Every structure is written in structure tokens, then in C-alpha cells.
Amino acid sequence: MLKKAPHHNKREKLANLLFDLVKFLLTVIGIGAILPGSNISLQTALIGILIAFVVLGLGLVITPEEKE
Numbered sequence: 169m170l171k172k173a174p175h176h177n178k179r180e181k182l183a184n185l186l187f188d189l190v191k192f193l194l195t196v197i198g199i200g201a202i203l204p205g206s207n208i209s210l211q212t213a214l215i216g217i218l219i220a221f222v223v224l225g226l227g228l229v230i231t232p233e234e235k236e
Contacts (some may be wrong), residue, residue, distance in 0.1 A: 179232045186227035193220045 197216045200208040 179230055183227045183231040186223050186230065190220045190224045190227070193223070 193216060197208065197213050197220075200206045201213055
């Protein structure tokens, strides 16, 4: 049985944290955009979505590959 490297678990946890951050960010943008009287403009929503994609890409790069 192969033992995981110590940094493997840290990278996996950081990637999961980044994926959760993307979910929260997109939820806030989505709910904020449909609420009446919201201060979220189209420009703010687009910037938030762009940031979410950057964080998602970072999470995908950080995610360790599973070796069998």
C-alpha cells in the first residue's frame, strides 16, 4: 500500500477550500443579482464571475493527481 506524501493532503484540502470559495462567490452573485434593490451591477457580476473562474482554475491546478 502506497503512503501519501504529507503535502498531498494539504494540497487536497486547499483545493477543496478553493472549490467551496467559488461556490460561495457564485451564490452571492446569483442571489444578489435577482434580489430587488441590489447594488450588484452587470460589471460587478462579470468581474465576480471572472474571479470565480480564476480561482476555479487555480483549484484545478492545485488538486493532486491520484496515483494507483
